[in-house]
Amino acid sequence: MKIIFKLLLLFYAFVSAFSCHAQVTNTTVLGIAPSSVVRDSLYYDNLRDSAIRYFHLSNADSARLLLEEYYTFNQKDTVTHNILREVFIYTLANQKDPEVNFNNINSWTKNYPFLKNNDRVRTVKIIECIKLSRIAFDANQYTLANNYYQILLSEIKKTPNLNEIITFPNLKTLIYNLGLQKFYDHDYKAALLIFEQGTRFYPTDTGMSTMLKKTRAKANN
Secondary structure, three states, X not given: OHHHHHXXXXXXXXXXXXXXXXXXXXXXXXXXXXXXXXXXXXXXXXXXXXXXXXXXXXXXXHHHXXXXXXXXXXXXXXXXXXXXXXXXXHHHHHOOOHHHHHHHHHHHHHHOHHHOOOHHHHHHHXXXXXXXXXXXXXXOOHHHHXXXXXXXXXXXXXXXXXXXXXXXXXXXXXXXXHHHHHHHOOOHHHHHHHHHHHXXXXXXXXXXXXXXXXXXXXXXX
């Protein structure tokens, strides 16, 4: 009788373990667990544990898939926040299309508020705004170029790393060209704001200072 009882206990333990594994496995493969799976706290704990393992195995896509579902269950878990942030940054670093990155950042910061004040995510957004603004400017889409410029300015105001930001490639050239375009378009007030911002970022740049003086003289006439 004791042997039968032990066998039953072993069988129950095996079935329980298999059930937990199946919940995570089905979610991993399909992205969404089948409706027959009970989504209790144990299910979500296993989900998160599997996501952590995937993350340490450098499988960012699978980790993100599981953690995004876990986040619907627990939005306050700091481990989930940290790993999702690293997965997102990894994705941004490997995605070379600035428009895709820009749109992804907007989507992620909307869905995951803990990303909004992250300096690393903000830095990527600034870099992509510089690229997109230059692309639009080169295509003579000046309104679009200015829109991206205004977005990057609003992000720069939030960053504590201004000294690092102003060293980014093409930022100074972008500001100068945008200001010059406004100047030649006789929009002296808009040009003045741009060159004033440019001289705040680059006080020793003679080209920026010269255009600021010319623009200020035109704006005051």
